[in-house]
Amino acid sequence: xxxxxNRPKLGLYVHWPYCARIxxxxxxxxxxxxxxxxxxxxDAIIADIKGWRTRLGDMPALSSLSLGxxxxxxxxxxxxxxxxxxxxxxxxxxxxxxxxLEANPTDFETDRYADFASAGxxxxxxxxxxxxxxxxxxxxxxxxxxEALNALQEARKQFTxxxxxxxxxxPKQSVAKWQExxxxxxxxxxxxxxxxxxxxxxxxxxxxxYERGQLTPVNDDQMADLYELxxxxxxxxxxxxxxxxxxxxxxxxxxxxxxxxxxxxxxxGVGPGAHGRASIDGSRHELASYRQVxxxxxxxxxxxxxxxxxxxxxxxxxxxxRLLLGLRLEEGIxxxxxxxxxxxEIDRQLLENSTKAGLVSMENGxxxxxxxxxxxxxxxxxxx
Numbered sequence: 414x415x416x417x418x419n420r421p422k423l424g425l426y427v428h429w430p431y432c433a434r435i436x437x438x439x440x441x442x443x444x445x446x447x448x449x450x451x452x453x454x455x456d457a458i459i460a461d462i463k464g465w466r467t468r469l470g471d472m473p474a475l476s477s478l479s480l481g482x483x484x485x486x487x488x489x490x491x492x493x494x495x496x497x498x499x500x501x502x503x504x505x506x507x508x509x510x511x512x513x514l515e516a517n518p519t520d521f522e523t524d525r526y527a528d529f530a531s532a533g534x535x536x537x538x539x540x541x542x543x544x545x546x547x548x549x550x551x552x553x554x555x556x557x558x559x560e561a562l563n564a565l566q567e568a569r570k571q572f573t574x575x576x577x578x579x580x581x582x583x584p585k586q587s588v589a590k591w592q593e594x595x596x597x598x599x600x601x602x603x604x605x606x607x608x609x610x611x612x613x614x615x616x617x618x619x620x621x622x623y624e625r626g627q628l629t630p631v632n633d634d635q636m637a638d639l640y641e642l643x644x645x646x647x648x649x650x651x652x653x654x655x656x657x658x659x660x661x662x663x664x665x666x667x668x669x670x671x672x673x674x675x676x677x678x679x680x681x682g683v684g685p686g687a688h689g690r691a692s693i694d695g696s697r698h699e700l701a702s703y704r705q706v707x708x709x710x711x712x713x714x715x716x717x718x719x720x721x722x723x724x725x726x727x728x729x730x731x732x733x734x735r736l737l738l739g740l741r742l743e744e745g746i747x748x749x750x751x752x753x754x755x756x757x758e759i760d761r762q763l764l765e766n767s768t769k770a771g772l773v774s775m776e777n778g779x780x781x782x783x784x785x786x787x788x789x790x791x792x793x794x795x796x797x
Contacts, residue, residue, distance in 0.1 A: 419750050421678040421692075424477040424670050425500055427458060428684030429485035430706060433517070436553040437618035438580075438611065442686030442704050443483050454685075455492045457710040457719065459499040461683040461702075464717035466503040469681075469691065474505035476678075477670035478512045480534075486516035490528035497533040511536050511574075511669040518564030519556045530571040536668075537568045538576040538607070544597050548583060553618075565601065574666050576605035581643065582636050583611055584629055591639050595646055604666040608643050609658050610636055640786055657741045657785045675742050677735040677754055683719065685709040690726075697731055697754075699724045728757040737792040740773075745781030759795055767794050 431446035432439075478500050480493070488496075497512060513536040514529055516522050526537070541561045543549050549558065556564075568575045579598055581591050598606065613619050613630050622628040631639070644654055652660040656675060661667045673680050682689035682702060686709075689700040701722040703709040709719045726734070732755035739746025752758045767773045772791045774781050782791050 419753070420473065421754065422476040422673055423473050423504070423691075424479065424673040424678065424680035425462070425475050425504070426670070426680055426682045426684075426687055426689065427478070427480045427485070427496060428682065428687035428702075429480065429482040429488060430685045431487055432482065432484045433487065433519075434553060434555045435618075437622075438552065438614070440614035440617050441483065444706065446484070446487055451488075452492070453710055454706060455488075455495060457713040458496060458683050460717070461713045461719045462496075462499050462503050462681075464713065465681050465683070468693065468718065472504065472679075474507045475500060475510060476507050477510060477673060477680075478506075479515075479670040480513065481515045484517055484522075485514055486522040486525065486529070490525055490532055493529060493534070494532040501533075513538055513668070513670055515540065516564075517554075517556060518561040520560055520563070523560070523564045523567050526567050526571045535572060536574040536576070537572045538578065538605075538668075539564055539568060541565075541577045542580045544579075544594055551583065552580065565603070574604050576607060576666075576668070577601070577603055578607045578609065580609050580611050582631050582639050584631065586631065586639070588638050588642055592642060592646070595643065599646065599650055599652065604662050605668065606647070606652060606660045607658055608647070608660065610640060637786070653743065654785070655743045657788065675738050676746065677739060677751055685719075687719075693723070697726045699726050728755050731755040732757050732759070733792065733796050736795060737788060740780070740782040740788045740791060741785060743781075743785070745776070745779040747778055748775070748780045749778060751780075763795050767791065770794070 428442065430442055430444050431451065432443045433446050435443055435445060478497065512534050514534045515538045518539050518541055539561070542552050542554055544558055544561070546558050549556065565575065565577065611630065613623050619628055623630065647653060647660045651662060654660050655667055656671070659668065659671065679691045680689055681691055682700060685702060685706050686704040687702045691698060691700060699722065700720050702719040703712050703721045712721070713719045732752065735746070735751045735755055739751060768775065771783055772794055773783060782788050
């Protein structure tokens, strides 16, 4: 291939596994926060960051640093400051780095926002999930609607950019009911919204309830109606989706870290159960850290990093992953860059067939999915 390889950006994801309460829909690697000492885990995360620096060699400065989980806003501000400092010292930061923090809108965490901002966080993502108290209780959230609104007010004072997560497609949720709530959400005039369809994932409490016949999710047609309403209402006031579930008021408020995933850049994952994609010795690798907290900390102490799985990705699998993630973006993905980074190409006949079928289009070198909600099916058509 004669296409020049554009150097990927680099991000860092820090997974904090502790939560005050485990939500019934969550399938992430999380643990109950019981007030235990966590300095040992912070020490391990910092050592892991330093270990990555020695393994990656010549890499660009970090474009983004994302603290997720779990509930990383349960970190003490001094702990967060240590992690951010270690990342900057190890990799350096680009001038406009995004340092984002996932948080819950409880009064306990809201009181820490000023300290988190002082530690370097400039983007807050609040897991509000609903503006209806009954739905919050159904979703197992430990905050009230009033707390959520107060948290948003305080967040706007402290952070350059504020985002909020909401879930729709709850059992028995009608289009009219979601339209009513989405109207309230849009009236908040936030810079960024993540609007997710409820997904019943294996090993979650909701899945167990589903298996016992205690929970009936909305069907595919109902979910499609809710999704279409969401896209229509957000687009009407300038929140058009730049990704299947994500909406920003302008380009500057898009999630820089998540764009790394969707645009096929590199990221390091540290913390128990964190995943990453990065080039090691010239080849892109799938990377996953030990899930259990103590095993992760022990691995870092013994080897200098917490990775349990480091597997070279074949060009074909790399292309498939980049395709499925990149087609989630409204503007699509740069086909030449995607193929160059993966080291292989989409079959031209399959691409032509998918284009004729109206599943994808090519505009100025960007490959776009015609229906982002069907990206998995579209990807399968291109990769057969």
